[in-house]
Amino acid sequence: EDQVTQSPEALRLQEGESSSLNCSYTVSGLRGLFWYRQDPGKGPEFLFTLYSAGEEKEKERLKATLTKKESFLHITAPKPEDSATYLCAVQAGTGRRALTFGSGTRLQVQP
Amino acid sequence: GAVVSQHPSWVICKSGTSVKIECRSLDFQATTMFWYRQFPKQSLMLMATSNEGSKATYEQGVEKDKFLINHASLTLSTLTVTSAHPEDSSFYICSVSSSGAYEQYFGPGTRLTVT
Numbered sequence: 001e002d003q004v005t006q007s008p009e010a011l012r013l014q015e016g017e018s019s020s021l022n023c024s025y026t027v028s029g030l031r032g033l034f035w036y037r038q039d040p041g042k043g044p045e046f047l048f049t050l051y052s053a054g055e056e057k058e059k060e061r062l063k064a065t066l067t068k069k070e071s072f073l074h075i076t077a078p079k080p081e082d083s084a085t086y087l088c089a090v091q092a093g094t095g096r097r098a099l100t101f102g103s104g105t106r107l108q109v110q111p
Numbered sequence: 112g113a114v115v116s117q118h119p120s121w122v123i124c125k126s127g128t129s130v131k132i133e134c135r136s137l138d139f140q141a142t143t144m145f146w147y148r149q150f151p152k153q154s155l156m157l158m159a160t161s162n163e164g165s166k167a168t169y170e171q172g173v174e175k176d177k178f179l180i181n182h183a184s185l186t187l188s189t190l191t192v193t194s195a196h197p198e199d200s201s202f203y204i205c206s207v208s209s210s211g212a213y214e215q216y217f218g219p220g221t222r223l224t225v226t
Contacts, residue, residue, distance in 0.1 A: 032213040043204045043217035044155070046112050051213075087154065091213060097143060098170075099215060101154040 002027045004102035006088050012108045013078055021073040021086055021105045029093030033071050035064050036087040038104070044087055047073075078109045113139035113207050113216035121222040129193045132221045134205030136186045141207035144188040145215060146180060149202040161188055195225040 003026045013019055025033065032051055036044035048057045050066040057064050061082065063074040073086055085106045089099040114137040124130045134144060143162050147155040159175075161167035161182035169175045179191040192199055202222055206215040 034214065036217075041202075041220070041222070043115075043117075043206075043220045046214055046216055049214055097208060098145060098157045098160055099155075101156075103154045 002090055002092050002100040004088055004090055004100055006086075006102035006105050008105060009103070010106045010108070012110065013075075015079055015109055015111050016077045018074070018076045018078070020075070021107070023071040023073070023088030023102055024069060025071070025088070025090050027090045027092045027100070031091045031093040033066055034089045034091070034099065035062075035071070035073055036089065038085045038087055040085075047086075075107070078107075080109045080111050083107055083109045112214070113137075113141070113209075115139075115205065115207055115216055115218040117203075117205060117218040117221050119221060120219065121224075123224045123226060124195055126196055126225055127194055129191055130195060130223060131189055131191045132203055132205075132223070134188045134190070134207075134218055136207045139207060139216070140185040140209060141188075142185065143208045144182055145206045145208070146178075146188075146190050147204045147206065149204060149220075155204065158190075192223065195223070197225045199223065200225045 005024045007022045035047040038044045048064040053068045055066050061076050065072045085104040087104045089101045116135045118133045146158045149155050158173045159167045159169045167180040182188040204220040206217045208215045
């Protein structure tokens with residue numbers, strides 16, 4: 001059974017204080033690992049797809065990395081508008097296209 | 112990414128009635144659509160996967176006779192919650208994907224409250 005565990009559950013940062021969110025996964029042949037951002041009362045917004053260990057992707061203050069067992073979402077010099085829940089999801093290489101989500105990390109960035 | 116809409120954005124219905132939620136892919140041919148449910152402070156749980164023109168595939172524990180899914184075209188899927196009960200109150204979110212693509216793009220969600 002595919003499993004995704006995210007840590008920490010919640011994180012409070014001061015504006016400009018960089019940090020990392022962790023996503024550990026167990027999957028039958030990883031097809032892709034996805035990061036999404038979700039604001040309260042809204043659907044998830046796509047951020048990144050990572051396909052293989054060693055891959056990195058960046059977008060503004062966010063950088064996602066991938067190893068064979070986990071992924072990190074690094075947030076550099078965050079701003080209050082980065083406050084959201086960040087979700088990690090995996091897609092198995094079994095032909096099943098559904099995503100298995102972690103429980104998310106609720107990030108709050110204080111000015 | 113794809114632009115996905117859902118209608119209504121929120122709905123209140125009485126116990127025992129049925130409610131239909133629409134998911135539209137506005138700029139994207141969605142060969143596959145997914146329906147998720149999210150309870151407060153929990154993550155998304157997949158309910159079913161539907162391919163255009165085919166019957167939906169439901170996840171274990173999801174009643175197919177209660178949650179009716181229709182994916183009649185490449186731009187529209189509907190979820191009908193039949194004989195709704197208060198425990199069906201949740202945030203329902205659809206996502207779309209195209210053939211061969213990895214990513215899923217999500218709609219804004221529909222908040223269902225059953226009284």
